[in-house]
Amino acid sequence: MESSTVTPRQRGAATEAGKAASASPLSTRGRARRRGAVLARGLFTADSLAAVLAASLALVVLGLTSIAGAVFVVGTTVLWPLAAFSIGLYRSDQLSSWSSAVTEVPRAFVALMLITWPLFGIASALQLGHPVELTFITVGGIAVFTAIARTAVRAGLHRTPELRQRTLILGSGMVAGQVVLKLDNNAQFGLVPVGIVDDEVHDIGTPDLPWLGRFSDLDTIIEAQAIDRVIIAFSRASHEQLLESIRACRDAGVSVDVVPRLFEFLDGVRALEQVGGLPLLSIGAPMLTSASIAAKRVLDAVGSAALILLFSPLMIAIAIAIKLESRGPVFFRQPRAGRGNSSFQMIKFRSMYLDAEQRKEDMAELNEASDGVMFKIRRDPRVTRVGRFIRRFSLDELPQLFNVLRGEMSLVGPRPLIFPETAALEEDWHLRRLELRPGLTGPWQVYGRSQSPFQEMIRFDYQYVAGWSLARDIEILLATLPAVLSGRGAY
Numbered sequence: 001m002e003s004s005t006v007t008p009r010q011r012g013a014a015t016e017a018g019k020a021a022s023a024s025p026l027s028t029r030g031r032a033r034r035r036g037a038v039l040a041r042g043l044f045t046a047d048s049l050a051a052v053l054a055a056s057l058a059l060v061v062l063g064l065t066s067i068a069g070a071v072f073v074v075g076t077t078v079l080w081p082l083a084a085f086s087i088g089l090y091r092s093d094q095l096s097s098w099s100s101a102v103t104e105v106p107r108a109f110v111a112l113m114l115i116t117w118p119l120f121g122i123a124s125a126l127q128l129g130h131p132v133e134l135t136f137i138t139v140g141g142i143a144v145f146t147a148i149a150r151t152a153v154r155a156g157l158h159r160t161p162e163l164r165q166r167t168l169i170l171g172s173g174m175v176a177g178q179v180v181l182k183l184d185n186n187a188q189f190g191l192v193p194v195g196i197v198d199d200e201v202h203d204i205g206t207p208d209l210p211w212l213g214r215f216s217d218l219d220t221i222i223e224a225q226a227i228d229r230v231i232i233a234f235s236r237a238s239h240e241q242l243l244e245s246i247r248a249c250r251d252a253g254v255s256v257d258v259v260p261r262l263f264e265f266l267d268g269v270r271a272l273e274q275v276g277g278l279p280l281l282s283i284g285a286p287m288l289t290s291a292s293i294a295a296k297r298v299l300d301a302v303g304s305a306a307l308i309l310l311f312s313p314l315m316i317a318i319a320i321a322i323k324l325e326s327r328g329p330v331f332f333r334q335p336r337a338g339r340g341n342s343s344f345q346m347i348k349f350r351s352m353y354l355d356a357e358q359r360k361e362d363m364a365e366l367n368e369a370s371d372g373v374m375f376k377i378r379r380d381p382r383v384t385r386v387g388r389f390i391r392r393f394s395l396d397e398l399p400q401l402f403n404v405l406r407g408e409m410s411l412v413g414p415r416p417l418i419f420p421e422t423a424a425l426e427e428d429w430h431l432r433r434l435e436l437r438p439g440l441t442g443p444w445q446v447y448g449r450s451q452s453p454f455q456e457m458i459r460f461d462y463q464y465v466a467g468w469s470l471a472r473d474i475e476i477l478l479a480t481l482p483a484v485l486s487g488r489g490a491y
Helices: 008-022 024-034 036-061 067-086 095-099 103-127 131-158 174-184 215-224 241-251 291-327 356-364 383-390 400-405 419-423 426-434 443-447 454-466 470-486
Strands: 165-171 191-195 211-213 230-233 255-258 273-275 278-283 331-337 343-349 408-414 440-441
Touching: 024 036, 024 165, 036 067, 036 211, 067 103, 067 131, 067 440, 095 103, 095 131, 095 241, 103 131, 165 174, 165 215, 174 191, 174 273, 191 343, 191 419, 211 215, 215 241, 230 241, 241 454, 291 331, 291 343, 291 383, 291 400, 291 408, 291 470, 343 400, 400 440, 408 470, 440 470, 443 454, 443 470
Parallel strands: 165 191, 165 230, 191 211, 230 255, 408 440
Antiparallel strands: 255 278, 273 278, 331 343
């Protein structure tokens, strides 16, 4: 039977759970949230040891103990973890990766095939006898020892109580009850249900699981209950409430899983996680660490320097064309909002006539942007002929490479806004875009450019910052070239 009221027992259980959670140390909570990194380090150590044992055993079996053999062991120890990393065997942020090594088997097989010829090359270069036999014994040993070592790592971590994630269920009723049952019956995932959150509470069949509050209280509940993970089951909450809940979770660094509608028919969708046969759409917690920021800065510095050298002849030609067509400077400089809302002078090639800003107020009625913030005219009479060409292919933005080189911008990032546009950011989640340097390109460049309204562009920026990864940056960089060449949405 369903009930939309909260029982005194549920309230009491919620109070007791809150007291217990508030007493838990922050270090334990942080380690549970970062358990994927703990697993990745353990798997790396396991792979390294497996490589050492496999190569050493192969040398002993073939009687090839020598200095060259020691070099072969070192080469194998470097090569195997590198191949495992390149094929994604250290992606430990997924529930399936934490629970079992079964999903890794196809990728591990590919990684083993990848190292076969390099190992043979190393053995031949070192003039070790029987290079073919040495290679195959080593690869076979790596397969066996890696399987054993990785299983041992997972078994040890699964027995570590502080790595079990305190899990909050958003929603109530039959589906929420199934989620709790699956988590209880599949302890290998290390998820411990601690309570439910819903505005209209329905019976889930587990009276010991307390009701902890409403959707509007989610950020407070996550903090008070030391929540590491949130699973969204079916709820009568509005679309906007669910979006705000996901944003609250991501802002708190908490992973989110969503039980999709029609989940009974989604068994063949491989992109979904499976917990005891129940499909979950997983949204990992954002990992914007200092190491990530450093890696992004290295990519920016190296990439911008290389692109400046590559495009310098083209930039010189554009500068000459601008000077020949109209009077005024070659470059247009404008204050923009950088990381942390700090100001910097963004550089672009001038694409308008010199009096463009003075004419802007007179042309307000021609503004095609309906968001009340941005100013866009498809056939802007203030734009020069050269300006129209370089805007179409985003060549006017090439000087921003110098902003990137100076550390004021990034190759990929949120759109660099002028300060009146920044002032229009009303919601707290809008400000997440200021956590990263603005970008020369970004999701807004790939998906719509000038056709994207202001609010949609802000949403693109939020999704990018909240789910940032170096791989995502590279993906956007690769997608930018066809988007620019097509000229879609550029004016």
